[in-house]
Amino acid sequence: MNKKNVWILIGIIVVIGIIVWGSLNSKKKEIPSNQIIKVGVILPLTGPLAQYGEAVKNGIVLAEEKLNNKKINYVFEDSAYDSAKTITAFNKLKDFDKVDVIFNWGDPTSQAIAPLIKNNPFPLVAFSTIPAVGQMSPYIVRAFDSSKDFADATWSYLRSKNLKNIGIIKTENPYFNGIVDELTKSKKVDEQITVVDNYLSPSDKDFKTSIVKINSGKEYDTIGVFLLSGQINQFYKQASVLGMKIPTFGTDQFENQNEINAAGDAMNGAVYVNYDVSDNFKTDYKNRFNSDSLLAFAGLAYDTVEMLNNVKNNDKDSIINTFKMVKNYPGVIGERNFVEISGDQYLFAPYHVKVIENGVIKLIK
Amino acid sequence: MDYLIHIIILIGIYSILAISLNLVVGFTGLLSITQAAFFGIGAYATAILLTSFGINFFLSIIIGMIIAGVVSFAIGYVLSKFNDDYFALGSFGFNIIVFSIFFNWQSLTKGPLGIAGIPKPVLFGLDFNSNLYFLALVAVFTLIVYLLSEFITRSSFGRVLKAIREDEKAIQVFGYNILYYKLTIFVIGAMMASVAGSFFASYITYVDPSSFSLSESIFILVIIILGGLANNRGAILGTICLIVLPEMLRFVGFPSEIAAQMRLMIYGLIMVLLMLYRPKGLLGEYRL
Numbered sequence: 001m002n003k004k005n006v007w008i009l010i011g012i013i014v015v016i017g018i019i020v021w022g023s024l025n026s027k028k029k030e031i032p033s034n035q036i037i038k039v040g041v042i043l044p045l046t047g048p049l050a051q052y053g054e055a056v057k058n059g060i061v062l063a064e065e066k067l068n069n070k071k072i073n074y075v076f077e078d079s080a081y082d083s084a085k086t087i088t089a090f091n092k093l094k095d096f097d098k099v100d101v102i103f104n105w106g107d108p109t110s111q112a113i114a115p116l117i118k119n120n121p122f123p124l125v126a127f128s129t130i131p132a133v134g135q136m137s138p139y140i141v142r143a144f145d146s147s148k149d150f151a152d153a154t155w156s157y158l159r160s161k162n163l164k165n166i167g168i169i170k171t172e173n174p175y176f177n178g179i180v181d182e183l184t185k186s187k188k189v190d191e192q193i194t195v196v197d198n199y200l201s202p203s204d205k206d207f208k209t210s211i212v213k214i215n216s217g218k219e220y221d222t223i224g225v226f227l228l229s230g231q232i233n234q235f236y237k238q239a240s241v242l243g244m245k246i247p248t249f250g251t252d253q254f255e256n257q258n259e260i261n262a263a264g265d266a267m268n269g270a271v272y273v274n275y276d277v278s279d280n281f282k283t284d285y286k287n288r289f290n291s292d293s294l295l296a297f298a299g300l301a302y303d304t305v306e307m308l309n310n311v312k313n314n315d316k317d318s319i320i321n322t323f324k325m326v327k328n329y330p331g332v333i334g335e336r337n338f339v340e341i342s343g344d345q346y347l348f349a350p351y352h353v354k355v356i357e358n359g360v361i362k363l364i365k
Numbered sequence: 366m367d368y369l370i371h372i373i374i375l376i377g378i379y380s381i382l383a384i385s386l387n388l389v390v391g392f393t394g395l396l397s398i399t400q401a402a403f404f405g406i407g408a409y410a411t412a413i414l415l416t417s418f419g420i421n422f423f424l425s426i427i428i429g430m431i432i433a434g435v436v437s438f439a440i441g442y443v444l445s446k447f448n449d450d451y452f453a454l455g456s457f458g459f460n461i462i463v464f465s466i467f468f469n470w471q472s473l474t475k476g477p478l479g480i481a482g483i484p485k486p487v488l489f490g491l492d493f494n495s496n497l498y499f500l501a502l503v504a505v506f507t508l509i510v511y512l513l514s515e516f517i518t519r520s521s522f523g524r525v526l527k528a529i530r531e532d533e534k535a536i537q538v539f540g541y542n543i544l545y546y547k548l549t550i551f552v553i554g555a556m557m558a559s560v561a562g563s564f565f566a567s568y569i570t571y572v573d574p575s576s577f578s579l580s581e582s583i584f585i586l587v588i589i590i591l592g593g594l595a596n597n598r599g600a601i602l603g604t605i606c607l608i609v610l611p612e613m614l615r616f617v618g619f620p621s622e623i624a625a626q627m628r629l630m631i632y633g634l635i636m637v638l639l640m641l642y643r644p645k646g647l648l649g650e651y652r653l
Contacts, residue, residue, distance in 0.1 A: 084565070096616075
């Protein structure tokens with residue numbers, strides 16, 4: 001490449017930079033910063049977990065439209081579920097967009113930015129299940145329950161049915177790994193957990209080998225299906241064809257009508273633990289986005305936005321204290337309460353056990 | 366300001382990576398798709414040594430380099446039996462093996478949960494916790510790696526590497542030990558990549574396997590192809606373009622519903638156009 005072309009390329013980059021800089025500055029003049037609360041939202045909008053990012057974003061958009069609070073603005077950034085990209089987005093939101101609070105979705109990405117908050121206090125709402133994230137700074141509040149809460153609710157159901165020997169089939173994912181860790185930690189002496197198979201990629205859809213292993217090997221009382229959307233219906237269809245009779249349980253991933261419909265009768269009797277998303281929210285969400293996937297994630301985000309609606313001004317203490325004062329809050333995923341355990345701060349919501357019967361999700365009392 | 370400093374730090378770290386790969390791919394003609402593995406070895410060495418043993422960051426760099434050197438020597442010896450596409454496939458396989466180790470050796474690497482809380486470097490009481498100091502440190506190491514690479518490629522050793530790239534058989538006729546040259550540059554490249562990994566771990570303060578996947582190796586390869594193979598300045602220019610371009614696209618005012626996807630599409634389109642009109646890259650001297 002000759003020098004002329006290099007200079008042309010550099011010139012193009014500089015021109016775009018100037019335009020961007022100019023547009024940013026002009027935007028700043030329009031906004032009276034003391035009256036507006038700017039919320040930076042970092043989500044995996046591309047990459048393997050983009051469906052979660054989309055669900056969370058939809059929850060925020062729905063709340064924004066319902067509340068119609070002109071004082072709160074949202075700026076979305078893509079993390080692609082990558083720690084370095086999340087830090088880049090975090091710095092961009094703080095430096096250029098001058099946001100007052102950041103929402104971040106994901107365990108590894110929250111772990112990456114939490115130390116930045118520790119050194120430089122700034123309100124962060126982390127959609128993370130890891131207590132260490134909440135322990136990092138008084139300015140971090142987790143919007144998820146811990147994996148331990150999920151594991152406790154799951155064990156409570158399994159013990160009520162006297163299911164002790166548990167096999168698990170799962171996709172490698174920090175969220176699922178956290179749950180399996182907690183299930184293992186809280187098992188009793190006579191209870192057993194065996195990971196039958198780990199699938200490295202969410203695109204793995206052939207589970208026949210695992211099912212044959214389950215059918216022909218060790219006798220499990222129940223099988224934990226810790227798979228993602230798109231995999232779940234495939235697993236159940238293949239299990240049905242291969243005659244697997246062992247009862248199954250799963251995660252919040254099961255609360256997806258598309259999966260249930262795609263699996264047909266094969267998912268009958270499958271049990272899972274999740275938040276109880278309100279019917280009104282389900283209807284509103286379906287009407288707005290023509291989807292009923294990952295509603296719990298959308299509901300969590302919806303509640304968080306609704307809580308933020310009560311913030312009076314944009315200083316960091318007011319913002320974080322708004323979340324810390326949450327008590328008996330009637331959220332769309334159930335009653336929310338701020339909890340502080342060993343320095344970890346999070347917004348608790350109760351888990352419920354649900355069962356799929358004839359394509360319909362029912363609550364187990 | 367933190368944002369700009371952050372971008373420049375990333376440019377520094379990825380420049381080290383790109384220069385290291387350029388030695389192997391650009392100057393020697395070995396199509397290696399495994400640099401992320403050595404990047405990861407350096408990152409995990411630093412993460413584990415700093416969080417579990419409290420070792421000094423600079424010592425962890427050296428240990429990371431030694432581990433990467435030993436591993437790359439073993440794997441390079443095996444890969445040296447292959448040429449062209451087979452070399453690429455072998456290195457591809459190696460990246461997958463290392464990634465799987467990061468993922469599954471949970472007692473050491475904590476698997477997909479990753480290692481958090483990696484401290485920043487401290488040297489003679491000087492704490493590099495400030496991003497500005499960290500940037501200065503990265504800049505110094507990037508300069509050292511750049512100068513070292515320039516020295517290697519301008520030396521008689523470097524000329525033999527280029528000759529191997531152009532015609533391996535011909536250089537063998539003159540009595541050169543091809544295995545020695547290939548293996549040496551492969552190990553040097555791996556050790557440099559490990560340095561970048563150490564800086565990455567300490568800067569991000571968190572490592573998990575997803576940062577060292579095959580797609581990361583491909584990203585580094587794209588950097589040097591775009592910047593221009595067999596040119597150290599090209600490696601740095603390619604890094605600047607591929608780190609800065611996606612960031613600039615963050616500021617283009619797409620509607621939020623499609624912004625992330627549109628950015629990726631535009632990014633991809635620019636890459637295709639550049640490859641169509643600049644197949645040798647921006648400052649390249651050699652085409653794969």
